Amino acid sequence: MKTGYGTYHYDGGELWVEGVPLRTLAERLGTPLYVYSASKIRTQYRNFDRVFAGRSRTVCYAMKANSNLAVLRLLAEEGAGADIVSVGELVRARRAGIPPHRIVFSGVGKTETEIVAAIRAGILMFNVESAEELEAIEAAARRLRRPAPVSLRVNPNVSVDTHHHIATGKAENKFGVPYEKAVELYRYAARKPWLNIVGIQAHIGSQILEVRPYLETAKKLLSLVDRLQSHGIYLHVLDLGGGLGVPYHGEKPPAPADLARRLLPMMKGRNLRLVFEPGRFLVAESGCLLTRVLYRKETAHKNFVVVDAAMNDLARPALYDAYHPVWPVRRSSIRGVATDVVGPVCESGDYLAKGRVLPRPHAGDFLAVLGAGAYGFSMSSQYNSRPRAAEVLVFGSQWWVVRERETLNDLVRGEKIPPALK
Template sequence: MDYFSYSRGDLKVEDVSVAELAEKHGTPLYIYSARTILEHFRKLRDAFAGAGGLDQEPVICYSVKANSNLSILKLMKDEGSGFDVVSGGELYRALKVGADPKKCVFAGVGKNDEEITYALEKGILLFNVESEEELANIDRIAGRLGKKASIALRVNPDVDPQTHTYISTGKKETKFGVDLSRAKRIIEWAQTLKNIALNGIHVHIGSQITKVEPYVETMQRMAAFLPECEKIGAKIEMLDIGGGFGIWYKDKLAKPAKDIAASILPTLQRMKTRILLEPGRFIVGNAGILVTRVLYVKESGDKKFVICDAGMNDLIRPTLYSAYHRIWPVKTDSGHTGEVPDEESWGGPSAVTDIVGPICESGDFFAKERKMPPLKRGDLVCVFSAGAYGYAMSSNYNSHPRPCEVMVAGKKAEVVTARESMEDLLRNEKIVSFSLT
């Protein structure tokens, strides 16, 4: 469920007109619905209630990489969420909004010494460790600081998550985790390191997973693997099952959280460990939109192009993954009221169009060969399901300033990230002081 709908031809986010926000704050513009974020978080929390046994509620650690806006992090923190971070910068952001370090987990294959030191000094819950060398490095740094580092070893179960190759992390050929046979040797070794407390196992097989079967297979492998860990002396208190829960971009194929939870809860409860989850896209993906304005409509040969002021620098997912996003005018002449239409259900005038941006790359597009209502210069267009991996992956390519971000709650709307200026583009640069000739 999200709170974007049309009222007499005018797109609204909760109780606020998208067109009015665009006129006030300009475009490109990201807009988020607080109500949608909260509803998605609560649905996931309720679905996994009792995951670690009746006496242990799961710890939900929102995945900061999906959308690291401070207002979203504050909303998550106030709702009781912990945080899954993959850099020192993400941990800094989480702590800035008052996050409890004991509800923060640090993942990622390439943690540097400064990040490890920072996380140890702040007292995070655990590191999700990806290799022997990383484990040795954490042990060394923890010893220097006089601390004991809590870790979970990330294992690779060699399960196909049936998602895009670039966001598939559970197969043996990816850089993530260690295979199960090697993991046992690392676990034995970890128990000899005096500055390491091996407390958990971490498994995360990918992102935008729309079926339950990969989760079922993964949890079955974990249920068999944890007793093997105990046989070699490890006391596994936590199982971090990652995230990756898919959302609806086009077809309503992604399984609801309750279906995923129902399929794996019996297995999780038998393991009797504290369960951690790392949702990101599931929480914020359908809670955000990108609003852009048509600059020009161009025809060349038999092709029609709608050129917008937002581009791959603002939302790179279509370029990077050939990802589908529903796109529709902010205002419709039909006076439509209700859910966002799609090209299949639309019965009004239409034209097959490529929706593209201003960037000097052929890969700068949001949609190709898309059936759309007629668009003209100045029209506002909405790219839906842009709340995850949108602004977070944006750049200043072609020296375009990053867009503004606005949060809506009911009838209230507030800028949560100011639009960058031309001056912002140069803020950290300088012209060399010596002669280059």
């Protein structure tokens, strides 16, 4: 059995994160509980950013991965910008201290309210995903009498070996404008005085485990940059999106340095700021979901361990069949048996792990679901009327609750029984 995962490690038979035993957190704060390691987030950010040192660049954290204000503040202090997809994310990013000139706005369905808020905030650029969206941004900018900064999100039709729900750069996906239409749209934008053309963007998918698709994408975008120049349109930003993978189950994703080594020579002599939008890479390995064993259930077919965390807390296994390491908080020398770790939600898809060889736990034992820092809490819901978990940020041997556990009152906040039913 492995003894470490990022900043999570066994010591004296107990699982620790940095200088804090996970048992202490589970006992003091209850479960389910999300725990994040500040030093892991910092290290990931620095590893990404430093390989592009010497070039003008902005690392815009894709905050949909984990939008807790404390996580955002930590990254803001490191110099990160943000990739946002809603006005809600804009508000969070600004509250966490991320400067507007480091914010890019992605997404196929930006509303007028969101467009106006982002123009007023003074963001770096909209990554525009359709001709109609470009018109809507132009109309809003004209009304506000403030030029709107735009880049086109181009669909490069590049294939990526990942789960089909998180591949976004093929022609059949809903994202971006078709490659062949891009020049025409840029020429349209160039004629509009209230549109300020900034750059070009592509985001081809998530949990990408090779450098090749990034290079293919960069090549295609740079060829568009050159074609645009011949029309007198000069771009200042090349945004290659996010997507760099992490090891959940022995995968060997490329390091940012591998990407930089191959990409930077392509950028030589070009006066383009590089923008990246990593989400998962920065936060996935920092986080775990702590859960308590409720019951064991052994049938003729299977061993189940029922825990107090469920698909509403961590949707990734149910959504994408995603693998997360599940480790006992107290290490055991008992031989493991194949076990499904399932939650209390009334769906067969409600599981956290399947067929995992785990020492048979007892009710009250704690398990840590690792690699849960990205698309964990941020995708959680109250399904089955389950209050959302608390979140904790660990710094060395110190820790802070960075989001309180929801209460039963939070579940019904805003709901009303109409007079007709009284």
